[in-house]
Amino acid sequence: METIVALSTPPGTSGLAVLRLSGPACRGVAKTHLGRGALQARHVYYGAFRVAPSGTGAWKPGSPFAPAQDNASGEILDRLNFVFFPGPASSTGEDVLELYPHGNMLLVDRILKTLLDFPRVRLAGPGEFTRRGFESGKIDLLQAEAVGQLIHAQTVEAVRNAQRIVAGALSAPLKALRDALVDLSVRLELDVDFSEEEADPDYASWVPRLESVQAELAKLATGFAKGRDLARSPRVVIMGAPNAGKSSLINALVDEDRLLVSEIPGTTRDYVEVTLRLPSGLVQLVDTAGLGRPVDGLDELAMERTRRQSETADVRVWVQDGTSAGTEDGGAPHPFSALASGVPAVPGTEQAFVLRLASKSDLPGFHAPEGFLPVSNRTRAGLREFRERLDASVFRDRGVGEDIVLTTERQFRAVMAARERVETALHGMRGKPAIEILAFEIREAAGYLQELLGEISTDEILGKIFSGFCIGK
Ligand SMILES: Nc1nc2c(ncn2[C@@H]2O[C@H](COP(=O)(O)OP(=O)(O)O)[C@@H](O)[C@H]2O)c(=O)[nH]1
Ligand SMILES: [Mg+2]
16 A cells, blocks of 8 residues: 655645645654654654655665664754554544644645655545545545535535534434335345245335335435535625726725726626635625616627626625716616616516615715615725625525535435435335335335445546545545
């Protein structure tokens, strides 16, 4: 077995970095580079990481040329803390060594390179630590998938759901369902043997049991709609007249000059997405071209795009210039002003705006109409309140409460397939049953749940699952 190593923290400047090794070379690495021949389990050591002395090469497991003394020699790359987790009581089931060097990539790279020079140590692939944990039976496939989701989750609710699955909250009920199905199929098979004597097996007592399995599976399948939503970060589309301050609002929210802002109306022609972190999760803010009287063909196209964005929005925000400049518009009523008061006027827009803002509260002559939150993108007045309201309206209906939901297409498909088999079996039981076929259907249903848990899996499926992970996890 090769030993894998990876940087578990993002490459960049940080207080500390975490380098992780898993495999049989951990003890050799500690002896050669950290000067520790004997390692206590889960003990925090502090010491110097040294390059092995030139000429002698690295210590090879089983090599007679192990360094004579316990202390490594050679140039010190860093003084750091490290912890040894002996297998099988580790996250991967193998020996694991964690190093916590200072977070400077110049030094982290040198340590990593030194580790890679050690015999039978190579860089870990994406998700390989988690995969080894799965393959050694530490966690099942649902839990392994949830580890990936825990890292990539974009909302607090998604994090919580993933945490529960990692802790086994979804595996336990699924294992119970699998057991119930296996039990039923075994009993049916027994009946197959007895069927010659007993012409009429008693299905009446089995139907309710199978029905309850069916109901559980149906509940899991229904929950997937929420689970899929949970994984996605909501889209917040910012709309309003040209020059209302939409782009400025987004810049002020993300505290960056991300978007081009100018006093020339029609500066934003295309829609642009910017990620904003709110207390409950990440949202995609979508800046759009202003809606107003088109002055040219390009304008019309830009507005068409805005309307299309509006249709894909989870939440729409209307921004209006709160100074007199924004309301006059040459005397003509603003073509979309009806929208701001909640009346759907844009074709294809059925939903009202969740939040309405009056911008430029720092300018003289400012007035916020009824139901509009006054904000200034210049002084940032009102923006804190806007963030709070946005957070509340975006995430209000996205929670799953105490439910634990399936979050991947793979999980959903396995549950649906199991459910279909159970349904076929139930249908058979109510009619004129051929016992062999019933037993087969139920065994197949159990098989889908085993696949879901990773008790039956192929390299292809595993490859697909773990390739979505980051390296170092
Ligand atoms: N004083 C002041 N000016 C603003 C504010 N928001 C936007 N502006 C100005 O209004 C003009 C139009 O802003 P912009 O963000 O490009 O509007 P958009 O067309 O809706 O994207 C620019 O000159 C901005 O500097 C604000 O809150 N206060
Ligand atoms: Mg703009």
